[in-house]
Amino acid sequence: MANFFIILFGELQRMKRYNIVTASTVVALLWIGVLYLTEIPDITFIFPLLIYIDVTSMAILMVGVTIFYEKQEGSLHTMLVTPISKQDYLLSKSTVTVLSSVITLVILYLYAMIFKEIDLNFAGLLGAVILVALFHSLVGFLLTYSSRDFTALLINMMKYMFVLMLPVLLEYIRIIDHQLVENILYIAPTKAAMILLYASTGDAELWEIIYGLSYLVIGSAVLFVLALRKFEQFAVRESGV
Amino acid sequence: MFQVNNLTYRYPRNPENTLKGVSFDIKQGEIFGLLGPSGVGKSTTQKIMVKLLTAYQGEIYYRNKELREFDREYYQEIGVGFEVPxxxxxxxxxxxxxxxxxxxRNQAHTDAMMQRLGIYEDRKKKVDEFSKGMKVRLNFVRAVLNRPAVLFLDEPTIxxxxxxxxxxxxxxxEFRKYGGTVLLSTHLMNDVDELCDRVAFMADGQIAEIDxxxxxxxxxxEKKLEVEYAEGETTKNASFDLETLSRNENFFNLVRTRQVISMHSQETTLDDIFIKITGVEKHG
Known part of the structure; x- marks a missing residue:
């Protein structure tokens, strides 16, 4: 566990030095721009939508960026021959990703509180963001492991967005308005994510919240185990084999 | 320190084994050179010994315990120096x-090491501002910063x-002097000559020679002495068998009566041995 905190602080230090924090802040400012340009005073409905787009995409991207940086400059080689366990390695990256999502949430929420009208359960939203970011950081690991380079990761991420993220988004803004499609979307983790994010506005049935929580908690556990297994193969591949 | 027995390894997508029954031992306090051209299996052997590859056949004992039985704690005891930054x-x-x-847990005095290696003054600089040579020196500090018992070094002076x-x-x-053990992989035969107590030449996934x-x-x-001498305006060469040199009247006669320009025993170099054993010249 001691090593976990050392790696975690190392990750945080590198996030700052590699300007990942800056990039994340710029994205948050872009979202503020979107909120600013929204003429609707009460942004309770669109706020979870922005958080949904930010958390799901940024979590995948951030994990990929940090791993490909390590790969590119060779530091991954030396990380693999330290006493760091693969569990600590994965968890530290996931934790930093979750933290980044939480910071974005806080920035956006403060803006919304000061300059707009918003009425949602912040604690509930915070919990949802943590879970959704954790789940998608683990998705990020798996997509990164199966991508040869950063471009391949971006392509894989686009596929994930088009197949799983976009349909759920379109459903919530009522562009997709068909019961069968809505039912099919329950198999997507992004639907579970959206339900939990919207639960903070009071717009979710209890069974839906239980479904969303169960999906993402169990899903995260399964993805974590998969990511650990795939890490072995990735480590062998990146050791120059 | 290490006992490697009949080590065999095949990469998942390779049709044949990369390592084909490699056996050797490394004694404590020894600098052991693992040599050979690219692709013969020395990197694979090293990767197995630093536990980057685990699905091997055969046995590797480290301090009389099978390597598979070690967890991440193994890395507390070893240091790995990479050729690349x-x-x-x-x-x-x-x-x-x-x-x-x-x-x-163990931490070396890295400031002193950096001072000795001439990078202490630049310690506050970002590594991307370092020259290639500075990065190599920093790699060495990284490898020994945990005061390891065993060092795996890949081209440490390149x-x-x-x-x-x-x-x-x-x-x-100095590391060896204080009981440290080194597995050295390099193509610089001068380094091997100077540092290694024993060397293993690898060829085609096997140990071809070890001594x-x-x-x-x-x-x-060749146990011969080549003598270059002056005869009039020209220079000539003569070759004498080293084992019978003390009884060779021709040799003594030549030394007494001619002006000797140079005299060399025909001891071979490790470069020549490398080429001869590994067959790299044939393939290259």
Whole structure:
């Protein structure tokens, strides 16, 4: 566990030095721009939508960026021959990703509180963001492991967005308005994510919240185990084999 | 320290084994050279010994315990020096070293090492501002910062000027002097000659020959003495068998009556032995 905190602080230090924090802040400012340009005073409905787009995409991207940086400059080689366990390695990256999502949430929420009208359960939203970011950081690991380079990761991420993220988004803004499609979307983790994010506005049935929580908690556990297994193969591949 | 028995390894997508029954041992306090051209399996052997590859057949004993039985604690005892840069380029040298140091129970005096290697003054610089040689020196500090019992070094002096290469070689010798064990992989045969107590030449996934550099040179060299001498306006050469030299009247006669220009025993070099054993010349 001691090593976990050392790696975690190392990750945080590198996030700052590699300007990942800056990039994340710029994205948050872009979202503020979107909120600013929204003429609707009460942004309770669109706020979870922005958080949904930010958390799901940024979590995948951030994990990929940090791993490909390590790969590119060779530091991954030396990380693999330290006493760091693969569990600590994965968890530290996931934790930093979750933290980044939480910071974005806080920035956006403060803006919304000061300059707009918003009425949602912040604690509930915070919990949802943590879970959704954790789940998608683990998705990020798996997509990164199966991508040869950063471009391949971006392509894989686009596929994930088009197949799983976009349909759920379109459903919530009522562009997709068909019961069968809505039912099919329950198999997507992004639907579970959206339900939990919207639960903070009071717009979710209890069974839906239980479904969303169960999906993402169990899903995260399964993805974590998969990511650990795939890490072995990735480590062998990146050791120059 | 290490006992490697009949080590066999096949990469998942390869049709044939990369390692085909490799056996050798490394004694404590020894610098052991693992040599051979690219693709013969020395990197694979090293990767198995540093537990990067685990699905091997055969046995590797480290301190009489099978390597498979060690967990991540194994890395507390070993240091790995890479040929390629391995540091976080946007962090300073000092930040890199401090980050890695914290992961280990044993911690070396890295400031002193950096001073000795001439990079202490630049410790506050980001690694991406370092020259290639500085990165190589920083790699060495990284490898030994946990005061390991065993060092795995891959081309530790490549890209260094002679003065800094000398410092690294001296530090490796000092490491051995205090009981450290080294597995050295390099193509620089001068380094091998100077550092290694024993060397193993690998060819086609097997150990082709294993011995001390001295014995290898005796075994593969010609026991002859080549004498170059002046005769009138021209220079001539004569060759004498070393074993019968003390009784060879022709040799003594030549030395007494001619002006000797040079005299060389025909001891072979490790470069020649490398080419001869590994067959790299045939393939190259």
């Amino acid at each position: 391995v540091h976080f380029s946007k962090l300073t040298a000092e930040e890199n070293i401090n980050f890695f140091k914290k992961l280990y 890209g260094l000027d002679p003065a800094n290469a000398r410092i690294i070689k001296t530090m490796i010798k 001390t550099p001295k014995n290898l040179k005796i075994k593969h060299g």
